[in-house]
Each structure stands twice: as C-alpha cells, then as structure tokens.
Amino acid sequence: MRVVLAGGGTAGHIEPALALADALRRLDPNIGITCLGTERGLETRLVPARGYELQLVPAVPLPRAITPQLLSVPGRLAGAINAAAGIMDRVQADVLVGFGGYVATPAYLAARRRGVPIVVHEANPRPGLANRLGARLTDHVFTGHQNTPLPRAEHVGIPLRREIVGLDRLSVGDKARSWFGLEADLPTLLVTGGSQGARSLNQAALAAAPVLRRAGVQVLHVIGPKNTLEEEPPPGDPQYVVLQYVDRMDLAYAAADFALCRSGAMTCAELTAVGLPAAYIPLPHGNGEQRLNAEPIVQAGGGLMVDDADLTPEWIIQNVLPILSDPERVVTMSEAASRMGRKDADVTLARRVLQIAAEGRGR
Missing domain, CATH: 3.40.50.2000 (Glycogen Phosphorylase B;)
Structure with missing residues (x-):
C-alpha cells in the first residue's frame, strides 16, 4: 500500500498529516508513505525529522484579489500539477490524503487526473480554498470541527501525536x-x-x-x-x-x-x-x-x-x-x-484511508 500525504506551509497542516502517517505505519509497518510539500513551508524541517520521505512541488499561492499575478497562476499551477502527478506515478500511489496549504491544490488535481482516490481532512471550522476544491472532487471528506461547512463531511477530530x-x-x-x-x-x-x-x-x-x-x-x-x-x-x-x-x-x-x-x-x-x-x-x-x-x-x-x-x-x-x-x-x-477532546482521530482516519485505498485497488 502506498499513501501520498499533501499538507504544508504551517504546523496546522503538517502535524495532522504526520500523526496520520504514524498511525498508518502502526497499522501496516510495510506501508509506503510519501509527503508532498513546497520549499517555502515548515515541512522541509518537520517531515524529514519524523523520518518520512518528502517530495517538493512548486508553490502556487493564489492571489486574494484580482492583480497582475493572477495571469501567471494557470501556467504555474499546471507545472505544479505535473510535478505532483509525476511523484504519484513514481511511487504508484494508491490514495492521496490532503490537509490543505499550497501543496494540496495541485495534489488534488493531479490525483483526479491520475484516478487516484482522494481523501480530504480539514482541521478548521472555516475551510481553506484548497480543501474547498478538494471536497468537490471526492466523497471522502473528514473534519476536525463538528460544524465545518463541507459537503458529505464526517467529523473525526484532528489527528494528534501519540x-x-x-x-x-x-x-x-x-x-x-x-x-x-x-x-x-x-x-x-x-x-x-x-x-x-x-x-x-x-x-x-x-x-x-x-x-x-x-x-x-x-x-x-x-x-x-x-x-x-x-x-x-x-x-x-x-x-x-x-x-x-x-x-x-x-x-x-x-x-x-x-x-x-x-x-x-x-x-x-x-x-x-x-x-x-x-x-x-x-x-x-x-x-x-x-x-x-x-x-x-x-x-x-x-x-x-x-x-x-x-x-x-x-x-x-x-x-x-x-x-x-x-x-x-x-x-x-x-x-x-x-x-471535548478526541484521542482517536489518527487511528480512525488511518483505518478509513486504508479502506478507501483498498477499495480503489479493487476497481
């Protein structure tokens, strides 16, 4: 089983991804885990320190207003999508799990292009742009907050370190x-x-x-x-x-x-x-x-x-x-x-990810 995790920029995106990685490895010690990130995020320090493979794709921040920068977004985004798709091809990804941040948008679009099952986890009550996009591309949406407004969302809590x-x-x-x-x-x-x-x-x-x-x-x-x-x-x-x-x-x-x-x-x-x-x-x-x-x-x-x-x-x-x-x-x-605490979010999400990946393999 090979899982690709996409979440970068801040610790709020990276730490849940790493907690999920730890839970996946406890459930299946032979699982392959690759983390996607960009060179501008904390993942360049946090992911290798936890012993996981990190592959970088170009960061494509989306302007919050109509500016000349907006004209460069489609070309830069296409490059990031191609980079993410190439990584998924090399590792033969069975599932992509996205947590938000700059890296998640090209990862979701690359997974959709390659037919790789997509899982979205949104930690915040107000989802970011990347996860709002990702939630439109999959039925597998999980949240850390009970009232996060995403379609078909299931509340599981936020994966935390053991x-x-x-x-x-x-x-x-x-x-x-x-x-x-x-x-x-x-x-x-x-x-x-x-x-x-x-x-x-x-x-x-x-x-x-x-x-x-x-x-x-x-x-x-x-x-x-x-x-x-x-x-x-x-x-x-x-x-x-x-x-x-x-x-x-x-x-x-x-x-x-x-x-x-x-x-x-x-x-x-x-x-x-x-x-x-x-x-x-x-x-x-x-x-x-x-x-x-x-x-x-x-x-x-x-x-x-x-x-x-x-x-x-x-x-x-x-x-x-x-x-x-x-x-x-x-x-x-x-x-x-x-x-008010949830201590089992890492294991709950890990089991669902393995299930979704297995179903994708069976198709």
Whole structure:
C-alpha cells in the first residue's frame, strides 16, 4: 500500500498529516508513505525529522484579489500539477490524503487526473480554498470541527501525536515540572502563543508576574523562537521560567494546571485531548476561525476566552489567578476540557484511508 500525504506551509497542516502517517505505519509497518510539500513551508524541517520521505512541488499561492499575478497562476499551477502527478506515478500511489496549504491544490488535481482516490481532512471550522476544491472532487471528506461547512463531511477530530494523546498529566506532572526547573507542589501557569509566539500574551503575562508570584503561582512561559522580552522577569520564587521554544510540549502540558494561549485548531485539539483548561485569546486578525475553535470548549466549561485587545495584566490577575488558587475549580475545568477532546482521530482516519485505498485497488 502506498499513501501520498499533501499538507504544508504551517504546523496546522503538517502535524495532522504526520500523526496520520504514524498511525498508518502502526497499522501496516510495510506501508509506503510519501509527503508532498513546497520549499517555502515548515515541512522541509518537520517531515524529514519524523523520518518520512518528502517530495517538493512548486508553490502556487493564489492571489486574494484580482492583480497582475493572477495571469501567471494557470501556467504555474499546471507545472505544479505535473510535478505532483509525476511523484504519484513514481511511487504508484494508491490514495492521496490532503490537509490543505499550497501543496494540496495541485495534489488534488493531479490525483483526479491520475484516478487516484482522494481523501480530504480539514482541521478548521472555516475551510481553506484548497480543501474547498478538494471536497468537490471526492466523497471522502473528514473534519476536525463538528460544524465545518463541507459537503458529505464526517467529523473525526484532528489527528494528534501519540505522545500527546497518550499523556497522563497526573502521573508525569512531577517529572515534567522538574524537567523545567519548577517546584512540584505549586500551581503552574503555562503561557504560549503557539509555534511563533504572541507579543500581546508575552507582554501581559510578564506584567502580571509580580502579582502571580506573590500569590504563589509559578509560570512556564514559552515566548516563541523569534521573540525576545524587553525586560526579563527578576529572579526569585516562585519560578518564572522563560523559554523561546519547547520541543516537548507534552511535558509542558503535564507541568501545567492552566494555560494562557492562542486558539488555533491544533492547540485546542491538544489541550482538550490532555484535559488542560485554558484562557484562549483568539488571533485578532484572519477570518475569525480561532474564536470558533475555542467557543465549544468555553461553552462546555473547559476554558475562558478574551479578545486580544482586552488581554491585560489586570485581566489575568482577575480571571486566571482565582482559578489557579482554587484546586477544585481546576479539576472541574480539566474534566470539562477532557470531555471535548478526541484521542482517536489518527487511528480512525488511518483505518478509513486504508479502506478507501483498498477499495480503489479493487476497481
């Protein structure tokens, strides 16, 4: 069996694809997996690091408005389609699974040209252009959000890494806090703006640090790999640990009692899978999907939500600190968050992909 995965650009497209790849390999160790990407995406780093073959096709971003660039799109897209079709021919693809991003559009069209079965997975409540196109070319459409408006869509959740879905926060909490130099018995706040960080979260959390410390709360603050703080928190107890990047987010989740974070689809899926309550601050620009990601969790009691413009040190002190100071409320919110999580999306989607590929072979 040979599977081609197309998802690139951001971690939100790549990580679900890699989680699916891991699940496929667990179900069938002999399966052939090839990932499609472009040279401008994070996949050039993430895919080889996970041990999967990466083949590149030209990136063809579509202009959002009528500009002279639009005239070059058909020719460039044709080249990308030919490149994707050539890769599918070489690996003798049995099925294509697309997750969105620049690479997905030519991959869908190439698969349609070659008669390769197409599977679409859309993680967000508002599908992107590539997946809206892909959903028109297949009956096999799966979503990470219950209300994603795609035809014939089946909600399965978002495929997540095994180290996340298999995490038992209670059993490894002490080890995780020790890993980051934190005390084992103090309430802990995790602050993270996602893979790139978020300046507004960084500034508000740092300004709230003195009050959090006086209340006995320690902080694990991931500021983002390209960010710096204008002023480092002064040394003292409880600890306020600042890191630019964490490659063991499972341990960061295990160390924390509560999170202050953005509400991207992957973040929401991971936090609910591990049962970590959070205060969600949706990205203030874009199409509003980050608010849609967090709303069901907040409505279920697994988190809070505040607009980016309203996030201040005072808001953290008035809303997050009381939760961290109330262990029973933390437990209640953790349970509510956990009820919203899906831990089986990787295996569920992998089984469906294998089934679809087998049916395509039988035709």
